[in-house]
Amino acid sequence: MKRLFATMAMGVFWASMGALAMAYSTGPGVTADEALAKLKEGNIRFVAGANVGPHQDAARRQETATNGQHPFATVLACADSRLPVEVVFDQGVGDIFTVRVAGNVAATDEIGSIEYAAEHLGVPLVVVLAHTKCGAVTAVVKNEPVTENIGKLVAPIEPAVKGVKSRFANLTLDELISRSIEANMWQAISDIYAKSPLLKKMSAEGKIKVVGALYDIDSGKVQWFGEHPTENQLLEK
Numbered sequence: 759m760k761r762l763f764a765t766m767a768m769g770v771f772w773a774s775m776g777a778l779a780m781a782y783s784t785g786p787g788v789t790a791d792e793a794l795a796k797l798k799e800g801n802i803r804f805v806a807g808a809n810v811g812p813h814q815d816a817a818r819r820q821e822t823a824t825n826g827q828h829p830f831a832t833v834l835a836c837a838d839s840r841l842p843v844e845v846v847f848d849q850g851v852g853d854i855f856t857v858r859v860a861g862n863v864a865a866t867d868e869i870g871s872i873e874y875a876a877e878h879l880g881v882p883l884v885v886v887l888a889h890t891k892c893g894a895v896t897a898v899v900k901n902e903p904v905t906e907n908i909g910k911l912v913a914p915i916e917p918a919v920k921g922v923k924s925r926f927a928n929l930t931l932d933e934l935i936s937r938s939i940e941a942n943m944w945q946a947i948s949d950i951y952a953k954s955p956l957l958k959k960m961s962a963e964g965k966i967k968v969v970g971a972l973y974d975i976d977s978g979k980v981q982w983f984g985e986h987p988t989e990n991q992l993l994e995k
Contacts, residue, residue, distance in 0.1 A: 785880025786830035790967035793830040793883040794982075800848035801980045813850025822852040829855040832875040834946065835887040836862045836894065840975045843887070847980075855881055861894030861942065862886060863914040864949040873956050876966050884950070884957075884966055887980070888943040889973040895919070895939045899931070918945040943970045944986060951992045962993045 786793070803809050832855040833843050843856045855875040857868050864872075864886070875881040897904060898915045918941035922934060929937065947968055951958045960966045970983040986992060 786828045786882070788830050788882065790882040793881075794885075794967070794969065796849075797831055797847045797883075797885065798980075798982065801846060801978075803848045804846050805978045809845075809848045811848065811850065813853055818851045827852045827855075827879065829853055829875065829879060829881055831855070831883045831885060832857065832872055832881045833885045833887050834859075834862055834864060834868055834872065835973075836860060836889055836892055838889060838893065838975075841887070841889050841973055846973060846978060855879065859911070860908075861892060861898075861912055861915050862888055862946055863894075863911070863942075864946040864953070865914055866953075869950055869954050869957070872950065873954055876957060876960055882966055884968040885971055886943050886946045886950075886968070887971050887973055888939050888946075890936070890939065890975050892935075892939050892942075895942050896935050899935050899938050914945065914949060915942050918942040940972065940983075943972065943983070946970075947986045948992060951986075952995070958993055961989075 788796070829852060831853075833847075834857045835841055835843050837858045837860045843858070844850065844854055847854065855871075857871045859865075859868055872884055876884065894912050895915055895918075896902075897908075898912050898919045904912065915938075919938045922929075922937045922941050926934070926937060947970055950968060951961070957966065957968070961968055967985065968989075969985055972981045972983065973979075974981070
């Protein structure tokens, strides 16, 4: 009987170790620059209507179910339904670790998710993907009345909007919204570094790259901005 219990205990132990090993991925096997190139190539195909739709079949589902996930990029994007991340980059199951929230803000839940992808899954690239005509940013620019929960959600957008309003006094409303959307993209990157010692350290050590991008919901094109203009200062703080 003791031998039976010991065997059962060892079975539970090795099952737990297997689950732990699945959680700590060996990574996607590409560099941040290679991952970025794959996203750019995928978006070019999407805009041209030449999607190949990779990794969307039963074999890919079985592969990722059996061997775990090895995404090559993390994308923090807005929850707007006009921004389907895998579609606009022509990727499939297990390719992109997608974090979506209204206004592509970087608060606790979003940053924790990015940390998981970077540290546990070995994902080398983080993209903060804003988009044109963002409703969350527009609401902050117009100071529209919102519910308590939405107010808390969009609070991280406010510094970006205030900064734009203080720098540009004569903008039209559309121009103000457009500039605020871009500023909010940079704000999210700043918040990632300010609120995550882990991600800041990984970036400083060259283990990850964090870049900003803007999706045009009319054309489907992604405009790439690269790393934060003051990244060196952000990493030194």
